[in-house]
Amino acid sequence: MPGPFRWLDQRLDLHGVKRDLLDREVPARLTWWHTLGSATLTVFLVQVITGTTLATYYSPSPDHAYDSVRYIADHVASGALVRGIHHWGASAMVVLILAHMIRVFSVGAYKYPREINWLLGVGLFIVVLGFSFTGYLLPWDQKAYWATAVGTNIAGTTPFVGAALVAVLRGGSELGAATLARFYAFHVLWLPLLLTAIAALHLIVVIRQGIAARPRDLETGAPARTSDPEYPAYYREAYAATKRGGMRFWPDILGKDAIVSATVVLVIVLMALAFGAPLEAPADATDTSYVPRPEWYFLPIYQLLKLVPGSLEAVIAVGVPTALLLAMVALPFFDRGSTRNLLHRPVALVSLVVLLAGSGMLIGAAGPGPGLATLEGPALSAQQRAGRALYQSQQCGGCHRVAGQGGDEGPDLTAIGLRHSAGWLHSFMEQPARFHEETRMPAYGPPAMSHQEIEELAQYLATLRGRGDQQPQFYDTFPPPRPH
Ligand code: HEC
Incomplete structure (x- = not known):
């Protein structure tokens, strides 16, 4: 062992750390799907690094925000690239966390003993959406301003607390300096702290409980319900048995994690190089004809709003996300069957397919370009x-x-x-x-x-400007004035 390592090892017992963390036995025959969680974490680190760089130049006030972003894009060395990575990294994080949650759902890994970690995961998901929502406003361009106007309006339709919610989000009745200040504080202080804390707990629980084994290894001979008093003992044995394949956390798991994380980062960088990050005209609060197109992950709900009559908009806009959230929170306490394989859980399978196919169809129906101005109630x-x-x-x-x-x-x-x-x-x-x-x-x-x-x-x-992003060209011919 080289000198400096020996010196540290004598003081910090690095060997012990290696033994406890890296040499752990893990369940045999794990697939690549296990890498989604660590890839999400990696992208978060990328967001922290690029975000800190951007914050070094960004100025969170309506008068300067847009110019400071322009400056980053045009004059800071690699500024456009860093912005691009942060932009695509944000989307990647949503994709990865969704994929991770879908996978955990599919293999029943939210069931005993992982209910707590499922809830922590739901918390992380909400925080990530909070990052998207608050980050959107920061460039203070047209899209930023109007997407936030729509988003906060939707929050305003919540029964009973709507008005208070808008006041809290905007820091007043209008979108302005107060809004930008609190969105910025949330984006760079509150949410990162919250995410770090919840992610740390999430990881500690994974380390305590071990990586979820394949569903079929936890199904044979299991009591029918996880609430059965026999179940914990069954689980302990079945899980211990999965570890007899001689697989180790390092290199069997971490190796795959590293490969996938590196690939994800590479894809993000390539996307940033190829497409950069968009920046539209500066925000103009008087241009009410601007129709923001939400990020793709908000599109399903946005499209759904177009399909329902105006009177139901508020119910759908607030009700559907709230219902989904409650369903996610209730899931591990409600679903106590011990089967884990998705194919053996018809209700779970159908719900997942309906949710994914429905969202996919709604996103597909949105098509390219901004939505139709007519149907955008909230804008x-x-x-x-x-x-x-x-x-x-x-x-x-x-x-x-x-x-x-x-x-x-x-x-x-x-x-x-x-x-x-x-x-x-x-x-x-x-x-x-x-x-x-x-x-x-x-x-x-x-x-x-x-x-x-x-x-x-x-x-x-x-406001009716069709589907494209054409600029108006007026052909206003007025009749000659009538003689009085
Ligand atoms: C009875 C049928 C009818 C109803 C009801 C009607 N319109 Fe029209 N509208 C027409 C016709 C026909 C024209 C074409 C008139 C022309 O060329 O002079 C027209 C022309 C227009 C135009 C000018 C379109 C252009 O391309 O120059 C506008 C704007 C318009 N209508 C708006 C409305 C609005 C708003 C309402 C409801 C308050 C309405 N119309 C109700 C029949 C109708």
């Missing part, structure tokens, strides 16, 4: 929402079509906001006959509707 301002309600109550849809829904008598309005300004739309709806004498479009000016209502409608129609 609209109060005025635009009022306009949308008028569009429905006045039955404009009887003659007009928006996003494939409605009648044919009048022109399709799906992209009307690209062709006409709100001002023009207001004048037209007030008295269409001034524009076309023979028009079949009814006049909606007073007394049919007040000017305020027409303006609400016009503001709503101006």
Whole structure:
């Protein structure tokens, strides 16, 4: 043993550490799926390193945030790369933690004795989503601002506590300096501390309990339920038996972990080099026509919101995630059957398939490009929402079509906001006959509707910009003024 190691070993008993941590026996015939948890941890470390680098240059105030991010991207050496890695690392973390949870679910590794670690895992998952949500706002570009506006609006629809929740998230009623300060503090202080603490507990429990064995090795001869008083003794023996294959934590497990982690980091770096991280125009709080497209992992719920009538939006937006969360928390206490293999657990199998296929279909249905402005309840301002309600109550849809829904008598309005300004739309709806004498479009000016209502409608129609990200080109021709 080289000198310095001997010196340390005499003081810290490095051999003991090696014996207790690395030479441990592990269950035989483990697959590569075991590496997902350690890969998630590796990506977290990558996020800590790149995030700390970014924080060195970033300025968390609405006046400077955007410029400081621009500066990182354009002037700091490798700044764009570091940002890119942080951006793709964030997605990778969500992918990996989801994959890890799906795997743990599939092999029944949340069952006795691992209920606590499943709960810690659910906690980690929520913290990771918190990282995404808070990180999104920091560049203070259009997407950042409006995605956070939508997200906090959704939180605001929670029954009873909605308003308080919005106030807490935003630090006031508007998105502004207070919001950015607390999102930043959460992103770089609270959440990292929380994640480190929970992840440490998670790892300690894994070390105490050992790595989960293959489901089939814990099924033969098992009592039917894990709540059976015989089960702990059965488990102890069955688990000990799986360790007789002579496999060691190092190199059999850690070796695979290292290979997968290295590959994941390589993929993240390649993605960063190839695609970088997006940065849109600076946030503009007055541009209510901007339609943010959420990150892919929020797409299923976002798409679901488009499918339900407006009155149900709030219920779905808050209810579905809450229900999923409660189901995850309840799972290990509710499901006490001792079968672990997914193929032998029909209810679990069907639930998982429905959840995954449903989310996949919803993500697929979202297609590329921003979603349709019409259907985005939460992204609209109060005025635009009022306009949308008028569009429905006045039955404009009887003659007009928006996003494939409605009648044919009048022109399709799906992209009307690209062709006409709100001002023009207001004048037209007030008295269409001034524009076309023979028009079949009814006049909606007073007394049919007040000017305020027409303006609400016009503001709503101006948000209809189809599916693409085209910029509006107005063709507003007004009739000549009438002689008085
Ligand atoms: C009875 C059928 C009918 C109803 C109801 C109706 N419209 Fe129209 N709308 C038309 C027709 C037909 C045109 C084309 C008129 C023209 O070319 O002068 C039109 C034109 C328009 C245009 C201009 C479209 C363009 O491309 O220039 C807008 C905007 C519009 N309608 C909005 C509305 C709104 C908002 C409502 C509900 C408050 C509504 N319409 C209700 C029949 C209808």
